[in-house]
Amino acid sequence: MRRDAFQAIADPTRREIIALLSKEALNLNTVAENFEISRPAISKHIKMLTECGLVEIEKRGRERYCTAKLEPLNEVAHWVQQYRRFWEGKFDAMENYISKLQAKDQKNPQ
Amino acid sequence: MSTENKTSANPVIVERTIDAPVEIVWQAITDKDRMKEWYFNLEDFRPEVGFEFRFPGQGRKGESYLHICKVTEVIPLRKLTYSWNYQGYEGMSKVTFELTEESNRTKLKLTHQGLETFPKHPDFSPESFMEGWTGLIGTSLKNYLEK
Numbered sequence: 001m002r003r004d005a006f007q008a009i010a011d012p013t014r015r016e017i018i019a020l021l022s023k024e025a026l027n028l029n030t031v032a033e034n035f036e037i038s039r040p041a042i043s044k045h046i047k048m049l050t051e052c053g054l055v056e057i058e059k060r061g062r063e064r065y066c067t068a069k070l071e072p073l074n075e076v077a078h079w080v081q082q083y084r085r086f087w088e089g090k091f092d093a094m095e096n097y098i099s100k101l102q103a104k105d106q107k108n109p110q
Numbered sequence: 111m112s113t114e115n116k117t118s119a120n121p122v123i124v125e126r127t128i129d130a131p132v133e134i135v136w137q138a139i140t141d142k143d144r145m146k147e148w149y150f151n152l153e154d155f156r157p158e159v160g161f162e163f164r165f166p167g168q169g170r171k172g173e174s175y176l177h178i179c180k181v182t183e184v185i186p187l188r189k190l191t192y193s194w195n196y197q198g199y200e201g202m203s204k205v206t207f208e209l210t211e212e213s214n215r216t217k218l219k220l221t222h223q224g225l226e227t228f229p230k231h232p233d234f235s236p237e238s239f240m241e242g243w244t245g246l247i248g249t250s251l252k253n254y255l256e257k
Contacts, residue, residue, distance in 0.1 A: 006226045080122055080225055087124045087220055093148035094138055098130050 005072040008052035013037065014045050018054055021068035028057075028064045121223035128218055132211040135218060136187045139207055150177075157184045164197075175199075194222070201227035 009015055013035065020026065020034060032042040046066060049055035053072045057064050128135050138144050142155040150165045161181045166174050176197040182204070183191035191206040203224035210217040 010226065076226070083122045083222055083225055084124060087122065087222065090149060091124060091126050091218070091220070094135075095126065095128055097144075097148040098128060098134060098138060101134070102130060 003048075003051045003053075005052060005054065005076050008049055008054045009073070009076065011045065011048075013042075014049055017042075017045055017049065018068055018070075021055060021066055022070060025065050025067040027060075028066060031066060121221050122225060123222075124220045126218045127212075128216045130216060131214050132187050132209050132216045135209055135216040139190060157181060157186070157190055159184055179205075196228070199229055201229065203227065 008018070016035070017031060020031060028043070028046065029039075031046065032039045035042055046055060046057070050057060054069055056067045056069055058067070059065075138148065140155060140157040142152045145152060145155060152163050152165055155161070155163055159181055163179050165177050165179075167177060178195045178197050179192045181190070181192045183189060183206075187209060189206065189208050191204060194203045194205045195201065201224070203222060206219075206221045206223075208219040208221070210219075
């Protein structure tokens, strides 16, 4: 299974965890308290997020603090942007083509 | 949550208003002889549910990516949807064209969903297809129109 930003954001709970942590670092228990699903389930999600590079865990005394690392999300934005540019380019070409077609029709009315 | 649009898998949506009636724009996206002037050169295209078509794209290193598409929805002059996948690669996406006429102009909305399911390595990028195709289209379009 892939371990990248795309994989990370595919799940809605993980998206919520990232949103939560992007505001402040929280210890694992506090994160779990924000959700109705079980603690082990939250731990699994956080594990996936660390494997995907979006969350880092550091030990502070006996607690484990989770920090969001948002840089990998730029990868998602950049990659999706490429498709946007691709389509914008195609539609530029379509508009050009159509306006030339219509200019031709005006020159040679049928 | 304010980070929602950064983290959720959003589709690409492109909207344009084209200075032409809806019939012209519909033809541009469904008539293969017109499609080849700005889009892709297809052997055949029919706006019919179930119609399958394929066309090549070239990656950055000259390798070939075959697009495999199948029409899934047609409302003549209003909507056209097809699946858009790559042969030999994981992932499935869907492209939808929606047309609305407004006083002899056409609002065109393109939605491309499912992009997050495709492989992400740099060679596999629509940008590399674009380099190949916009060059081709730019030159051949120019030649065609200036005859």
